[in-house]
Amino acid sequence: MTRIFERGILFFLLCMTLFAAPGLRAQGKPPVKMKASSISVAMIHSDEIKLPADFQVALYEYLIQQLQKKGGFEHVYREGDRNAANAPDLVVLHSTVRGFKKGSEQLRQVTTVAGATSIDIHCQFKDKDGKLLLERDIQGKVRFFGANLRATYNFAKKAAQVAHDNFSPNPGAGT
Amino acid sequence: MIRGIKRLLFAVLLLVLSPFILPCNAQQPSAPIKVDQITGLTGVKNKTKGSITIDNGNLRFAHGKTNVDLPAASMQDVVTGNDSQRMIHGTLGTLTMVAPYGSGRFLSLFRTKLETLTIKYRDADGGLHGAIFTMGVGKAEPLKKELVAHGAHTSIPIQEDADKTSTKAPDAKEPKP
Numbered sequence: 001m002t003r004i005f006e007r008g009i010l011f012f013l014l015c016m017t018l019f020a021a022p023g024l025r026a027q028g029k030p031p032v033k034m035k036a037s038s039i040s041v042a043m044i045h046s047d048e049i050k051l052p053a054d055f056q057v058a059l060y061e062y063l064i065q066q067l068q069k070k071g072g073f074e075h076v077y078r079e080g081d082r083n084a085a086n087a088p089d090l091v092v093l094h095s096t097v098r099g100f101k102k103g104s105e106q107l108r109q110v111t112t113v114a115g116a117t118s119i120d121i122h123c124q125f126k127d128k129d130g131k132l133l134l135e136r137d138i139q140g141k142v143r144f145f146g147a148n149l150r151a152t153y154n155f156a157k158k159a160a161q162v163a164h165d166n167f168s169p170n171p172g173a174g175t
Numbered sequence: 176m177i178r179g180i181k182r183l184l185f186a187v188l189l190l191v192l193s194p195f196i197l198p199c200n201a202q203q204p205s206a207p208i209k210v211d212q213i214t215g216l217t218g219v220k221n222k223t224k225g226s227i228t229i230d231n232g233n234l235r236f237a238h239g240k241t242n243v244d245l246p247a248a249s250m251q252d253v254v255t256g257n258d259s260q261r262m263i264h265g266t267l268g269t270l271t272m273v274a275p276y277g278s279g280r281f282l283s284l285f286r287t288k289l290e291t292l293t294i295k296y297r298d299a300d301g302g303l304h305g306a307i308f309t310m311g312v313g314k315a316e317p318l319k320k321e322l323v324a325h326g327a328h329t330s331i332p333i334q335e336d337a338d339k340t341s342t343k344a345p346d347a348k349e350p351k352p
Contacts (some may be wrong), residue, residue, distance in 0.1 A: 054258075109261070109280060
């Protein structure tokens with residue numbers, strides 16, 4: 001009986017260690033933020049994948065909206081904005097569509113499990129001179145509720161979070 | 176002889192007046208089209224209902240007292256598309272999703288077809304914007320045609336032009352006997 005009890009405690013401790021370890025590791029190494037006070041967003045490119053025009057525009061617009069809301073930048077510029085030329089610590093975000101699967105809203109609503117829409121986008125954050133600062137693959141998805149365009153909103157939220165986690169106008173000041 | 180002179184005079188009169196008639200028709204604003212603005216218009220919230228008219232070469236989106244004008248000449252690309260939505264949508268549509276005995280799923284089968292109009296345009300600073308509108312079937316293509324006539328650009332040719340080119344294409348490829 002005592003042996004079973006001891007084994008139970010050991011198993012519990014093992015589980016605790018397994019669950020706590022990633023958290024501890026994350027706490028030990030806070031992400032180092034790069035200095036950037038403004039960001040310029042380039043139009044989403046889809047050279048290899050055929051992306052509908054409404055998806056392309058929705059990705060671009062939602063991305064700008066989310067960066068203005070959550071990105072933590074002082075200015076968010078659009079592609080071609082002449083004011084961006086004089087902006088200090090400017091980061092340029094280039095996004096390229098790597099994968100696109102247009103699902104069906106009707107199928108999602110009827111079956112719940114089928115008809116998901118997903119977009120895979122490769123995001124590159126570069127400085128003014130074109131030097132690569134950060135790159136990430138970000139996926140936008142709509143699985144259950146909402147129109148197909150919601151996948152673009154989902155992507156924009158994730159991309160803005162990545163920008164927020166890695167760039168800051170005052171990197172030393174913390175989050 | 177007199178009849179001939181009368182006819183000639185009438186023809187001359189038509190020719191002289193015709194340039195004055197055409198601009199008058201062009202300047203008349205088109206009938207408002209009910210649309211949903213999904214996203215992209217400056218100063219307008221996402222998913223706003225309103226109406227679109229084309230007036231003096233500008234696309235005007237009106238919602239309540241708010242009016243937003245987009246000059247057709249600033250439009251870099253105008254593209255139409257197709258979509259569909261639940262017949263019962265909005266808040267009521269969301270509520271029906273949790274209706275008992277799978278009736279919400281059953282209602283999802285009834286859908287209305289939509290057309291989308293996607294516009295890419297530049298602001299005064301050169302910044303690129305995009306706007307998406309949804310509207311009833313058969314309304315997007317004439318709107319696009321009108322915008323292109325007023326100076327907007329498009330990457331996809333208008334339906335009639337596309338048909339013309341597609342009918343011409345086989346002739347060009349036809350081998351000589």
